[in-house]
Amino acid sequence: MTWTLDTLRQRRVRYDDLVPCRNAFIDTRSPGSDRKENFTIIGPGVAESSDQHVHISEPHGFNVGGARQPDGCLNSQHSHEGAEVFVVHTGRWRLFFGPEREEGTLDIAPGDVVSVPTQMFRGFEKLDAGTGFLWVVLGGDDPGRVRWAPSVFDLAEHHGLVLLKSGRLVDRAAGETIPEDEEIETAPDAEEIARLVTPSPERLAECMVRHEALRGNADAVLAAPGVEECGVIAPAASGDGFGPGPISGWWPHGFQLRVLRVAEGAVTPDYHCDEPEVLFVQSGGVRLVSEAGELALGTGDTFTSPQGWTHRLEADADAEVVVVRGGDAPTGPRRAA
Template sequence: MNWTEEAMKARLVRYADLVPCRTAFIDTRTPGSTEKENFTIIGAGVSESADQHVHITERHGFNIGAARQPFGCVNSQHSHDTAEVFVVHSGHWRLPFGPNKEDGSIDIGPGDVASVPIHMFRGFEKLDEGVGFLWTVLGEDDPGKVTWAPAVFEAAAGHGLKLAKGGRLIDTSQGEYALQDVELAEATGTDVAGELKTPPMDKLRECVVAADAMEGNQNSPLAANGVAEAPVITPKLTGDGFVAGPIVGWWLHGFNLRRLTLTSGAYVPQHARREVEVIFVHAGTLEVSWEGGAIVMGAGDTLSVPIGLPRALRNTASVDLVAFVVRGGDAPAMPEFVDY
C-alpha cells in the first residue's frame, strides 16, 4: 500500500481530537462518577453505551482506550476478563481493590504503569486537583464485558440506569417503557463476586512499575546515543532482545509495552516491524517519517503504525521525548532496518 500522509493521518488520534463519552457505563449517574469521560481510541472497547465513539476500528489484537477525570471522580469497582493496563499521562490516581474497596489499594502517578490482573475487582479515582488522563490497553480484539460489583447495580438503579443482557445500557429516567422487549442483565450475585478474589498485595505490587524504575535495555535493537527503550510489560523472552519482566503477569497479555525515550535530536533509523505497533506520546515531540511523508506527534497523541512500514523516529524538540509503545504478541521479533 502507498502510505500517503493522508492515509497515515487516518491512523493518528490527536489528544485535542479525542471524542469523549460521558454515558459509557452503568455508574455514569452515580454521585462521584458523573464527571468521568471515557474514550475508545482503537478497537471495540468495553463501553456499554451506543454513544461511544470509536476512533480506529481496525483490529489490532488489543484495544486502546483512555479515561479523563477531575479531582475526586471515581470509576466504580469492576472486573475484566482480559488484561487492563493503565499508563498515567497526568494526575495522581488510586486503584482500590475488592468489591467494596476493602482489599487495599495502590497509588500511581505520571509516567507510572499498572497492569491489573483479570477476574478481580478494581476501580480508579483521581486524587489531586485538576483533570487527569489515563491511557489504557485492554487485551484481545474482544475484551468482553465489564463485571460490576453488586453495589454498583444498586446505586445505578436509583438513578434510572439498568443494564440489558449483552451489556447495553438502558436509560429508564423517562419512564419504564424503555424496558419493553428488553431482557435485563442480572446484578452480580454474591457467589460470582466471591469467585473474583483479590490477590495478595505483594503480588499486586509486582504489577506496577514506577516511572523512575524503568531502565533502558542495552540489548534493544533501538538503543543508541540518546535513545533508550525500557521494558514495562514483557510476558516472556522476545526475539528483539528483551527478557521477561518487569511485569510478566500470571494472566494473558498478548502484547508488549515499552517506554521509549529520545533526547533532543536523537534518531532511530528507518525500520519495519512484523507486529502491529501503537505509539503514545507521554511527553515531548516525536517525528515519525516514512517514504511517503512525516507526522509530528505531541503529548497525548496516539498513532497506529502499519505492519511492515519502514519508519524512522526523531525527537525534533529541545526537550526529551517520552513515548509508550505497544507491540502485538508476547514475543516481538527483531525489527528490520532499511539498508541504504
C-alpha cells in the same frame, strides 16, 4: 501498499481531537462518577453505550482507550475478563481493590504503568486538583465485558439505568424500555464475588512499574545514541532482545509494552514491525519520518503504525513514547537494510 501523509494522518489521533463518551457505563449517573469521560481510541472497547465513539476500528489484537476525570471523580468497582493496563499520563490517582474498595489501595503518578490482574475488582479515583488522563490498553480484539460490583447496580437502578445481559444500557429516566427479548443483568452473588479475589499486596507489586524504575535495554534493536527502549510488560521473551518482565503477569495480555526515550536531537534507526504497533506520546514530541515525509506527534497523541512500514522517530526535544506491539512474544522492530 504505498503510504502517503494523508493516509498516515488517518492513523493519528490527536489528544485535542479525542471524542469523549459521558454515558459509557452503568455508573454514569452515580454520585462521584458522573463527571468522567471515557474514550475508545482503537477497537470496540468495553463501553455499554451506543454513544461511544470509536476513532480507529481496525483490529489490532488489543484495544486502546482512555479515561479523563477531574479531582474526586470515581470510576466504580468492576472486574475485567481480559488484561487492563493503565499508563498514567497526567494527574495522581488511587486504585481501590475489592468489591467495596475494602481490600487495599495503590497510588500511581505520571509515567507509572499498572497491569491490573483479571478476575478481581478494581476502581480508581483522581486525587489531585485538576483533570487527569489515563491511557488504557485492553487485551484482545474483543476484551470481554465488565462485571460490576453489587453496589453499582443498586445506584444505577436508583438513577434510572438498567444493564442488560447483552451488555447494553437502557435509560429508563429517558423513557427507554427493556426489549421483550432481552434479560436484565443481575449483580454478582456471594459465590461469584468469592471467585473474584484480590491477590496479595506482594503479588500485586509484580504488576506495577514506577516511572523512575524504567531502565533502558542496551541490546534493544532501536538502541542508539540518545535513544533507549525500556521494557515494561512482556509475558514472554520477544525477538528483539527483551526477556520476560518486569511485568509478565499470570494471565494473557496479547501484547508487549515498552517506553521509548528519545533525547533532544536523537534519531532511532529506520525500522518496521510485522505486528501491530501503537505509539503514545507520554511527554515531549516526535516526528515520524518515512519516504512519505514527516508526521508530527505531540504530547498525548496516539498513532498506529502500518505493518511493514519503514520509518524512524526523531525528537527536537526530550521525548518519551509508550510503545505497544501485538502478541505476547512479538518479533519486534526490524532495522531497515
